[in-house]
Amino acid sequence: MTPADLSRTVLHAVxxxxxxNALRAPVPARVRVERTRPGGSGDFACAVALQLAGDAGLPALEVARILRERVAAEPGIGRVEITGPGFLSFTLDAPGDSDRALLxxxxxxxxxxxxxxxxRDEVLRFHHPREVRAAVTADAVRRVVLSQGARVRISCEEAGEAGEAVEAEWGLLGVTVDAYGTPPVTSPADPSAPLIPVRPVPAGATARELLERLGADATRWGLLRPASHDRAPLGDDLLVQGEANPLFLVRYAHARARALPRGAAALGFTSESDAAPAPYEAASDAALYESPARPLLDLLAxxxxxxxxxxxxxxxxxxARQLEAVAHAFFDFHASCPPLPSGDEKxxxxxxxxxxxxxxxxTVLAGGLSLLGISAPAHL
Incomplete structure (x- = not known):
């Protein structure tokens, strides 16, 4: 990690x-870090907590504590200490340490x-029209915000006469609705939880039509991959078994990643083999710490x-876009640095x-697909 990288990391923490809402102060345009002076602690030091203390209305030591907990877990940071009246002192990881910590x-x-x-302190109430893309989008939003600790409730406009049939079709897409009808804009139980509309561009087809033609996984990907303000392309190319289809690319990358440990076991080794003093030990292995693995490591981080x-x-x-990027980086890495030995190689x-x-x-691909409500088969 360079001083410029460290400066950006601290600024990101601010x-x-x-x-x-842990800190109420204007965000500076840049954060300055300097080499620690002789006799000081760590590799670099930063006075940003003292800079922000006045505007934040907090002691510099308290601002430093708020920032330390947000910087300490960042890749490349070995240790963060608070010194003096509120300086942050950083000790950087040795090359490769942050990568092993990430894995x-x-x-x-x-x-x-x-x-x-x-x-975790947020209560979110989403409301969507009785339309398939809105329902799937609201469901995916629920999954994502739940992953960050929020409490969520989803309501839908009145179901109408065909409500039960629509609910059954939505159920095949993994969608659930907590209540029907339009609730009040603010909740009497929690006035701080306003109603949040979910209104993407409609799919232009019913859930039944999409399920019959594409199946659940391709339907969800097709509805969720575009931004909600864009039209969702729902053609048969979502079913193409080729790398030009992003859904296939992501799921194939996951299946290939899952197959590698099986191949390694057949050859008598694993990533945690007893033959290695510690998992991932190979400090001289440029495949992990330099190109072409660097893009994949950075995406995972x-x-x-x-x-x-x-x-x-x-x-x-x-x-969805993050998963596509991970899949592309995985295949680039795999092609350049095969995880399995070939021929007589040990x-x-x-x-x-x-x-x-x-x-x-x-693992990251499987977790991301799960948040989108899409299956991640181990075999394709």
């Missing part, structure tokens, strides 16, 4: 603290990697931020490191 986090958290509690942004913007299309620490990265990519 943005997060302000967005989460450990994905392994430990599984499909919940990227979930968090940033919205950015996944929590993408999920939080999708939740705040009520935009499940951001999750499994090495480098292969274990690559396999761990491939497994992490598969």
């Amino acid at each position: 943005h997060r603290a302000v967005a989460e 450990d986090a994905v392994r430990e958290q599984g499909s919940a990697y990227g979930h968090g509690g940033a919205l 950015d996944h929590p931020r993408v999920l939080l942004a999708a939740a705040r913007r009520r935009a499940p299309d951001r999750v 499994p090495s620490a480098a292969h274990r490191s690559r396999l761990a990265l491939a497994e992490a990519a598969g």
Whole structure:
């Protein structure tokens, strides 16, 4: 991590603290970090807490504590200390440490990697018309905001005479509705939870028509992949078994990532093989710390931020685009740095490191598809 990277990381932490209402102060245009002076603590120091304290109406030490908890978990940051009247001192990870920590986090958290509690104090009430794209979008928004800790309730306009049939078709798409009819704009039980309309451009087809032609998974992807203000392309290309179809690309990348550990087991090794002193040990393995694995590692590290942004913007299309990017980066990595040995080549620490990265990519793809309500088969 360079000083410029660290400066952007701290500035991002300030943005997060302000967005989460933990800090009420204008966000500076840039944050300055400097090399720690001889005898000081850490590698770099920053006085941003002292800079923000006056506008925030808080002691600099309290501002520093707010920022420290938002910076400490960022990739590349080994340790964050508060020194003096409110300076933040940073000790950076050794090359490769943050990558191994990232893969450990994905392994430990599984499909919940990227979930968090940033919205845990929010009660969100969504209301949508009786139309299939609106219903699917509201359902996906529910899944995404729940992943960030919010409490959610969804209502739909009156079902009408064909309500039960429509509900059954929506159920096949994984959609549930908590209540029908238009509730009050503000809830008497919680005036701070206004009604939030969900009104994407209509699909132009019924749930039954889409299910019969595309099936549930392709229907949901087709409805959710475009931004809600754009028309949803719902052609038969959603069923094409080729890389030109983004849904197939994402699911195929997941299936391939899941197949690699099976292939490794057949060769007698895993990403946690006893032959390696620690998982992912291969500090000299450029495949993990340099191109072409770097784009994939960066996308995995950015996944929590993408999920939080999708939740705040009520935009499940951001999750879909993130999965496409991960799938492309996975195949680029796989082509350049195969996780499995070939021919007479013996499994090495480098292969274990690559396999761990491939497994992490598969986990992130599965978790993202789940948030979109789409299945992630292990075989395609």
